[in-house]
Amino acid sequence: MSAKAGEDGLELSAQARRIYAFARPYAGRIALSLLMIMIATAIGLLLPLGIKQLFDQMLAERDTAAIHLVTLALLGIFVLRAVFSFIGQFRLQLVGDSVVAELRIRVFEHLHTLGLDYHIQQRIGDLLSRLGNDVAAVRNIVANLSVYVVINLFQFVGAAVVMLGMNWRMGLLVLAVTPLTTVVTRGFGPVLRRLSAKIQDELAHSTTIAQESLTGIELIKAYARAPREAQRYRSGMNRYLAVVLSARRTDAFFNALISLLTASSTIAIFWYGGLQVMAGRLSAGSLVAFLLYSQNITQSIVTLSQQYSSFSQAAGASKRVFEILDIEPSLRERDDALELRSERAVVEFDGVDFAYRADEPVLTGIQLRAEPGQTVALVGHSGAGKSTLIRLIPRLYDVGAGAVRINGRDVRDYTLESLRQSVAMVSQDVFLFGTSVRENIRYGRLDASDEEVEAAARAAHAHEFIERLREGYDTQIGERGLQLSGGQRQRISIARALLKDAPILLLDEATSAVDGAAEALIQQAIERLKRQRTTFVVAHRQATVRNADVILVLEHGRIVERPSYAEFIARDHGLAVALHTRQNPQPAAEPGRESGMGSRESQPPAPTRTAFSIPDSRLPIPRSTMVE
Numbered sequence: 176m177s178a179k180a181g182e183d184g185l186e187l188s189a190q191a192r193r194i195y196a197f198a199r200p201y202a203g204r205i206a207l208s209l210l211m212i213m214i215a216t217a218i219g220l221l222l223p224l225g226i227k228q229l230f231d232q233m234l235a236e237r238d239t240a241a242i243h244l245v246t247l248a249l250l251g252i253f254v255l256r257a258v259f260s261f262i263g264q265f266r267l268q269l270v271g272d273s274v275v276a277e278l279r280i281r282v283f284e285h286l287h288t289l290g291l292d293y294h295i296q297q298r299i300g301d302l303l304s305r306l307g308n309d310v311a312a313v314r315n316i317v318a319n320l321s322v323y324v325v326i327n328l329f330q331f332v333g334a335a336v337v338m339l340g341m342n343w344r345m346g347l348l349v350l351a352v353t354p355l356t357t358v359v360t361r362g363f364g365p366v367l368r369r370l371s372a373k374i375q376d377e378l379a380h381s382t383t384i385a386q387e388s389l390t391g392i393e394l395i396k397a398y399a400r401a402p403r404e405a406q407r408y409r410s411g412m413n414r415y416l417a418v419v420l421s422a423r424r425t426d427a428f429f430n431a432l433i434s435l436l437t438a439s440s441t442i443a444i445f446w447y448g449g450l451q452v453m454a455g456r457l458s459a460g461s462l463v464a465f466l467l468y469s470q471n472i473t474q475s476i477v478t479l480s481q482q483y484s485s486f487s488q489a490a491g492a493s494k495r496v497f498e499i500l501d502i503e504p505s506l507r508e509r510d511d512a513l514e515l516r517s518e519r520a521v522v523e524f525d526g527v528d529f530a531y532r533a534d535e536p537v538l539t540g541i542q543l544r545a546e547p548g549q550t551v552a553l554v555g556h557s558g559a560g561k562s563t564l565i566r567l568i569p570r571l572y573d574v575g576a577g578a579v580r581i582n583g584r585d586v587r588d589y590t591l592e593s594l595r596q597s598v599a600m601v602s603q604d605v606f607l608f609g610t611s612v613r614e615n616i617r618y619g620r621l622d623a624s625d626e627e628v629e630a631a632a633r634a635a636h637a638h639e640f641i642e643r644l645r646e647g648y649d650t651q652i653g654e655r656g657l658q659l660s661g662g663q664r665q666r667i668s669i670a671r672a673l674l675k676d677a678p679i680l681l682l683d684e685a686t687s688a689v690d691g692a693a694e695a696l697i698q699q700a701i702e703r704l705k706r707q708r709t710t711f712v713v714a715h716r717q718a719t720v721r722n723a724d725v726i727l728v729l730e731h732g733r734i735v736e737r738p739s740y741a742e743f744i745a746r747d748h749g750l751a752v753a754l755h756t757r758q759n760p761q762p763a764a765e766p767g768r769e770s771g772m773g774s775r776e777s778q779p780p781a782p783t784r785t786a787f788s789i790p791d792s793r794l795p796i797p798r799s800t801m802v803e
C-alpha cells in the first residue's frame with residue numbers, strides 16, 4: 176500500500192499546491208482570517224479548565240460569588256469567541272468564492288485559446304460540468320477545508336498539550352488512537368477520491384445528455400423522441416446514482432469506523448480516570464476536564480478525517496479542472512508575431528496540404544493567388560474540401576505543408592488577433608447569441624454606432640424584416656436566434672460580417688437559406704462590398720459563380736480545374752446542373768446530384784467522368800489547371 180499511498184499523497188499535495196496558487200493573492204486575508212479562527216479555538220479550550228475550577232474549588236468551597244464571576248467571565252469570553260469565529264469564517268468563505276470565480280474565468284479563457292481541433296472533439300455538457308460542478312468542489316478545499324483543518328489541528332494540539340501537562344499517562348491514553356485513525360484515513364482516501372472523480376464524470380455525462388437534448392429540441396419533437404431522451408437521461412442518472420451510492424456507503428463506513436475508534440479513547444478515560452479518582456490520585460474536576468478534552472480530541476480527529484475525505488473528493492474534481500488547464504493550444508503565435516493592419520490583402524496558397532487526421536488528406540497541393548477586388552468561387556461536391564480551404568485563411572487550423580500567405584507573409588507570422596480582425600466570415604452554420612438583433616450585428620465591430628449597425632443591416636437586406644420584429648433592433652432573438660427563420664438568421668450574420676468591414680471576406684454558402692429574390696438583393700450588397708476586398712465564396716448558386724473572377728473546381732481536396740464561367744457552364748455535366756437546379760428548383764437532371772452539392776448529411780455522389788471530376792485523385796494534375 177505504501178508506494179501507492181505515497182503516489183496518492185504526492186498527487187494530492189500537487190493538486191493542493193495548484194489550488195492554493197490561485198489563493199495566493201489573498202494570502203494576507205487568509206492569514207488574518209485563520210488567526211481569528213485560531214484565537215476563537217484557543218478560547219474554546221478554556222472551557223474545560225473553567226469546569227475543573229468549578230468542581231475542584233467552587234463546589235468544594237461552596238463559593239457562590241466565584242461561580243457568578245466565572246460564569247460572567249466565561250460568557251464574555253465566549254461572546255468574543257463567537258465574534259472572532261464569525262469574522263474569520265465569513266472572510267474565508269469570501270476568499271473561497273473569489274478563488275472559484277477566478278478559476279472559472281481562467282478555465283473559460285483557456286478554453287478559448289484552444290483550437291477548433293480540441294473543441295470539435297469535446298462535448299459541451301462535459302465542459303460545462305467541469306466549469307460548474309468541478310470548480311465548485313474546489314471551493315470546498317479553499318474555504319471549508321482550511322477553516323476546519325486549522326480549527327481542528329489547533330484544537331487537537333492545544334488539548335493534547337494541556338492534557339499531557341495535567342496527567343501524561345491519561346493524555347497518552349487519549350492520543351493512543353491517533354495512529355490508528357491515521358492509518359484508516361490513508362486507506363480510505365484514495366478510494367474516496369476515485370469515487371468522487373467517477374461521480375463527477377457521471378454528472379458531466381448526464382449534463383451532456385441534457386444539454387444535447389435541449390439543443391436539439393426541435394428534432395426531438397419532430398421525431399417524437401422525448402420518451403427516448405428521457406430514458407437516456409434516466410439511465411445517465413441511474414449510473415450516477417449507482418456511483419454515488421457506492422461513494423456514500425464508503426464514506427459513511429469510514430466515518431462510523433473513525434467515530435468508533437475515537438469514542439474508545441473517551442471510554443478508556445472514563446474507566447482509567449474513574450479508578451484514579453477513587454484511588455485519590457486525581458481530582459474529580461481534572462477527570463471532568465479530561466473527559467471534555469478527550470471530546471475535543473475526538474471531535475478534531477473525526478473532523479480532520481472527514482476533511483481528508485472531503486479533500487480527497489475535491490481533489491478528484493479539481494483534477495478534472497486542471498486537466499483542461501494543462502492542455503496546450505495546438506495553434507501557437509510566434510513571440511515576435513506581426514500586426515496585420517493592411518486594408519488590402521493578397522491571399523496566396525502555396526503548395527498547401529492539410530489533414531484533420533493523420534493519413535486522411537483533405538487538401539493536397541493547393542496553389543492559388545487572390546488579389547484585392549477579386550472573388551474566388553470554390554465549387555465542388557460535398558466533402559471536396561471547400562469549407563476547409565476557407566478555414567485555413569484565418570488560421571482556424573494550421574496547414575500541414577506549404578503556406579497560406581497574406582501580403583507575402585505566412586499567416587503564422589501575424590498575431591492571431593490581427594489576422595482574424597482582417598477576415599470577415601459568414602459560415603455554413605449561422606450562430607447567433609440569445610441577445611438582441613442589434614447586439615448580434617454589433618458583434619462584427621463592437622464600437623459600431625447604432626447608425627452603422629442599421630446601415631450594415633440595410634446592406635444585407637435585413638433591415639426591413641428587423642423593423643417588423645416586435646421590438647425592432649432590440650428584439651431578443653432567443654437561444655441561438657431560433658426565434659428567426661433560417662434566411663433571417665443568415666441575413667443577420669451577413670450584416671455582422673459587413674459591419675466588420677475586413678479586407679478579406681469569406682462566404683461559406685452564405686446565401687443558401689435565402690429565397691431567390693432576397694438572395695439577388697444580398698448578392699448586390701455583397702457585390703458592392705466585394706469591390707475592394709479579397710473574397711472567397713463557396714458557391715452553390717449559378718449567380719455566385721457568374722460573378723466570380725476565378726472559379727476553382729475542387730475534387731477530393733485538389734484543385735482540378737480553373738474554368739472561365741462559359742467553360743464551366745459548357746463543360747460541366749454535374750456541378751453546373753446542380754447549381755442551376757438549386758436556383759430554379761425543378762426535378763434534377765441527375766437525381767442525387769443536387770443534394771451532393773451542399774448538404775453535409777448527403778453522401779458524396781459517386782464520381783462521374785466529367786470535365787471537373789477525375790476518378791482517381793492520385794492522378795497528377797497538370798499545373799496549367801491550377802491557379803497561379
Ligand SMILES: Nc1ncnc2c1ncn2[C@@H]1O[C@H](COP(=O)(O)OP(=O)(O)OP(=O)(O)O)[C@@H](O)[C@H]1O
Pocket residue numbers: 295531532537555556557558559560561562563564603772773774775
Ligand atoms: N472538423 C473536422 N474534422 C475531421 N474531418 C473533417 C472536419 N471537417 C470536415 N472534415 C472532413 O473533411 C472533408 C472536407 O470537408 P469540407 O467541409 O471542407 O467539405 P466541403 O467541400 O465544404 O463540403 P460541403 O459542400 O458539404 O460543405 C470531408 O471529408 C469532411 O468529412
